[in-house]
Amino acid sequence: MAALTRLLKPSSSASTSLLFRRSLSTTTAAVSEIQSQHHQSPNFSDPKPSRNFQWVFLGCPGVGKGTYASRLSNLLGVPHIATGDLVREELSSSGPLSRQLADIVNQGKLVSDEIIFDLLSKRLEAGESKGESGFILDGFPRTIRQAEILDEVTEIDLVVNLKLREDVLVEKCLGRRICSQCGKGFNVASINAKAENGRPGMSMAPLLPPPHCASKLITRADDTEQVVQERLRVYNEKSQPVEDFYKNQGKLMEFDLPGGIPESWPKLLEALNLDDYEVKRSAVA
Numbered sequence: 518m519a520a521l522t523r524l525l526k527p528s529s530s531a532s533t534s535l536l537f538r539r540s541l542s543t544t545t546a547a548v549s550e551i552q553s554q555h556h557q558s559p560n561f562s563d564p565k566p567s568r569n570f571q572w573v574f575l576g577c578p579g580v581g582k583g584t585y586a587s588r589l590s591n592l593l594g595v596p597h598i599a600t601g602d603l604v605r606e607e608l609s610s611s612g613p614l615s616r617q618l619a620d621i622v623n624q625g626k627l628v629s630d631e632i633i634f635d636l637l638s639k640r641l642e643a644g645e646s647k648g649e650s651g652f653i654l655d656g657f658p659r660t661i662r663q664a665e666i667l668d669e670v671t672e673i674d675l676v677v678n679l680k681l682r683e684d685v686l687v688e689k690c691l692g693r694r695i696c697s698q699c700g701k702g703f704n705v706a707s708i709n710a711k712a713e714n715g716r717p718g719m720s721m722a723p724l725l726p727p728p729h730c731a732s733k734l735i736t737r738a739d740d741t742e743q744v745v746q747e748r749l750r751v752y753n754e755k756s757q758p759v760e761d762f763y764k765n766q767g768k769l770m771e772f773d774l775p776g777g778i779p780e781s782w783p784k785l786l787e788a789l790n791l792d793d794y795e796v797k798r799s800a801v802a
C-alpha cells in the first residue's frame with residue numbers, strides 16, 4: 518500500500534503530509550514544557566506560529582473523545598481527525614473495502630493497522646493540500662504498533678486520556694445518536710449513576726438535537742450493548758498499553774471527566790492551561 522509505505526518511510530519523500538515531518542522545533546519530554554511553549558504565553562498577534570498543535574485523544578468507547586476533541590479543534594484551529602469517522606465514511610461508500618470493514622466494525626473488533634494507515638494517510642494528504650496544519654487525533658493510535666509507527670514519523674506534543682466509569686460508558690454508547698443529514702452527534706441518555714464502592718455518583722444530562730435534526734437521528738450499528746462490551750474488552754486489551762507507551766514518554770495527561778459537558782469542558786480547559794485562550798483569541802480576532 519503506497520500510503521503505508523510512505524508512512525513507514527518518512528524520509529523517502531520530500532513533499533508529504535504533516536505526519537512525515539518530524540518537528541525540529543519541539544524537543545519536548547514533559548507536558549508542562551509543551552504547555553508553556555504553546556499556551557502559557559502564546560503570541561496572539563502572530564496568526565501563524567511556526568508549528569501547530571499535534572495532539573492525541575485516548576479513551577474508552579463512549580468516553581466523549583469526539584465531543585471534546587472536536588471542541589478543542591474549533592478552539593485551537595486545527596483539524597479533528599477521528600479514525601472511526603474515516604472508517605465509517607469508507608463503510609458508507611460502495612468501495613471494495615466497505616463489506617469487509619462492516620463485518621469487523623459491527624463485531625467490535627479493530628480494523629487492520631494497514632487499512633487504518635491507508636485511510637489516515639489519505640486524510641492527512643487531503644488536509645495538507647488544503648493548507649491544514651497540526652491535528653487532534655481521536656481513536657488513533659489504538660495499538661502499540663500504531664503508536665510506534667506514529668512515533669517514527671512525527672512528534673506528538675500531548676496525549677489526553679479521558680476517563681469515565683465503565684457503567685456510564687455503556688449507557689453513553691447506547692444513548693448515542695447521529696444526525697443522518699449534518700453528521701452531528703447527540704446523546705439521548707439521561708445518566709444518574711449512584712455513588713458506590715467509594716466512587717462518587719455522576720449525573721449527565723442528555724445532549725438533545727435541535728428540532729431540524731430530531732427526525733433524522735440514526736444509531737451506529739456498533740452501539741448495541743453486546744458490541745459495546747466487546748469494544749471495551751478490545752480497548753482494555755489492545756489500547757490500554759498505548760496509555761503506558763505515552764506515560765513512559767511523559768506525554769500522557771490523565772483527565773477524569775467529572776460529569777457532562779457543562780462540568781467537564783471548563784475543567785478540561787483549565788487542565789490544559791487553555792482557560793483564557795478563547796477570551797484572548799476572540800479579543801484579537
Ligand SMILES: Nc1ncnc2c1ncn2[C@@H]1O[C@H](COP(=O)(O)OP(=O)(O)O)[C@@H](O)[C@H]1O
Pocket residue numbers: 577578579600601602604621622625626627628629630633655656657658659660663739748
Ligand atoms: N485506530 C484504529 N485502529 C483500528 N480500528 C479502528 C481505529 N479507529 C477506528 N477503528 C474502527 O472503527 C470503529 C469505530 O471507531 P470509533 O468511532 O473510534 O469508536 P469508539 O466509540 O469505540 O471509540 C472501531 O470499533 C474499530 O473497528
